[in-house]
Amino acid sequence: MVRLKNRWLLFEVIFEDTFHVSSSSSSSPPSQKLEALSTRDVYSAIKNSVQINFGDYGVGCIAASISVKYFSPFTNIGVLRISRDHYHIVWGAMTFITQIKTRKCLIRVLHLGGTIKQCQLSAINYDRDQILLLRRQAELRGDTEIVDINELFEQSKNQIMAIE
Amino acid sequence: MFYDLNLPYPTQPNLAQQQTELRKRVDLLIKFGYQVVAYNHTVTGKLDKANPIHKFETYNNSPDSPSGQQQKIEQLSRITVVIEDASQNYGLSSANSIISSYDIVAAQPTNEKIFQNVCGTLEVDIVSLEMGSRLPFYIKHGPVGLAIERGVYFEICYAPAIRDSASRRQLISNAQSLVRVTRGKNIIITSEAQRAMELRGPYDIVNLGTIMGMNQAMAKDCISTNCRAVVMHAITRRNTHRAVVSFEPVSSLKPNELWKVGSDKKNTGKTDFKGKSTVKRVRLSKDDEEEEEEENEVEISQDMELS
Incomplete structure (x- = not known):
């Protein structure tokens, strides 16, 4: 019996309306509440893109094994599983995504791994960098609000390690 | 080291809006881990204007980097000359002061005769083909082999494929035939992104390269080693006598x-x-x-x- 081997993709969604907030302080983003995405939205966006770019054959290949295991609307990173034979189809389809629901965005793959463990470690590292970055920006703005960094680290670690 | 050797330079660089849009794109490239960017200025017809490209002064975006270290990106200037008439002399040599004010020179042929001419004789670094639309001629082994021998590189721009689905089809078809003819040698992949959202990370492009018929190692060379070769080719063209x-x-x-x-x-x-x-x-x-x-x-x- 041959084992079904998987690939785990750690990806980041970058939105057009939020990614450049830090450098251009003059054009502050509108304060309207942005629509948060769920795991389900990301899943259907990827599946649609596979349908458009790889057709029925592509959807047939991936349908059995694809699943979006995790997506965090706060840090905009997610983890998905796909069988090893077809990961390039999914990855290619993700590259061609320009919009999820109503928001313009792009998807970048941060890590491709054979086990979920490595993806989790990579995700934790990424989260830590993001938290440090946000704190630096807050310092530069002169925010005096003190946030316990270690607590945030612990939170993100627990969340990511809970993925099964 | 990842390179993006085609970032269109705004046509009206004085407009603040276009300037911030360019800055956005460069910021995103830095975030993705690119280390070299070339601003592209496309010219159709006569070369009479001076180099309009102004590089950003000491580009670093320290507030954005997580560890606080300065991330720098090397900036180059590039000119793409669209060649429509084979009989016209475009002055594409390093003796021309307008041409030599750019770091990289690319030529975009529009018919088969000019394509042969560009591959065989013209003093350029990159042969650029508009792959988002149907090519007016077949890419043939003969001229392509000549270009590879001379160290001239072919360019695939991926942004049209992200923009809309018709050009995506064309681009995949054109890119596959180019890869077949060159056997994966002497190809570079660049963005040609008009907006920041059309850029992609280096490894996403490597995967895109595998869709275009290359293997992973070849595709990675297309955005790193081969681009470096283009830059070195340009330097030897400009700064030496007969290389x-x-x-x-x-x-x-x-x-x-x-x-x-x-x-x-x-x-x-x-x-x-x-x-x-x-x-x-x-x-x-x-x-x-x-x-x-x-x-x-x-x-x-x-x-x-x-x-």
């Missing part, structure tokens, strides 16, 4: 290198040599005998100049 001899002023020599012009023995204390040029040979093999010979040669010539 063999380069000139440097004597004043640029370090004190321990002054023996090369023989000034440590006879001319100590003299400053006659300042400003004069010395010839430095670019040699592949270092042969001691030859080196001595050359040293003598240089000495003799210097003596002659003095007398």
Whole structure:
């Protein structure tokens, strides 16, 4: 019996309306509440893109094994599983995504791994960098609000390690 | 090192909006881990305007980097000349001061005859084809082989494929035929992104390359090693004579290198040599005998100049 081997993709969604907030302080983003995405939205966006770019054959290949295991609307990173034979189809389809629901965005793959463990470690590292970055920006703005960094680290670690 | 050798430069760079849009794109490239970017200026018809490209001063975006270290990106300028008429002389040589003010020179042929001409004779670094639309000619082995022999690279721009689905089809088809004809050699992948959202991360592009018929190693070379070769090709084209001899002023020599012009023995204390040029040979093999010979040669010539 041959084992079904998987690939785990750690990806980041970058939105057009939020990614450049830090450098251009003059054009502050509108304060309207942005629509948060769920795991389900990301899943259907990827599946649609596979349908458009790889057709029925592509959807047939991936349908059995694809699943979006995790997506965090706060840090905009997610983890998905796909069988090893077809990961390039999914990855290619993700590259061609320009919009999820109503928001313009792009998807970048941060890590491709054979086990979920490595993806989790990579995700934790990424989260830590993001938290440090946000704190630096807050310092530069002169925010005096003190946030316990270690607590945030612990939170993100627990969340990511809970993925099964 | 990842390279993006085609970032369209705004047509009206003075407009603040276009400037921030360009900055957005460069910021995103830095975030993705690119280390070299080339701003592209496309010219159709005559070359009469001076180089419009102004690089950002000491580009670093320290507030954005997580560890607080400065991330820098090297900026180059590039001109793409659209060649429509084979009989017209476009002045594409390093003697032309407008051409030599750009770091990289690319040519975009519009028919088969010009394509052959560009591959075979023109002094350019990149052959750019508009792959988002249907090519007016087949890419043939003959001229392509010639271009590979001369070290000229072919360019695939991926942004049209992200923009809409019709050009995606065309691009995949054109890119696959280019990969087949070149056997995956001498290809670079660039963005040509008009907006920041059309850019993609380096490894996403590597995966895109596998869709276009390359393997992963080849695709990675397309955005790293091959692009470096293009930049080096451009440097040798601009700064050397027939890619063999380069000139440097004597004043640029370090004190321990002054023996090369023989000034440590006879001319100590003299400053006659300042400003004069010395010839430095670019040699592949270092042969001691030859080196001595050359040293003598240089000495003799210097003596002659003095007398």
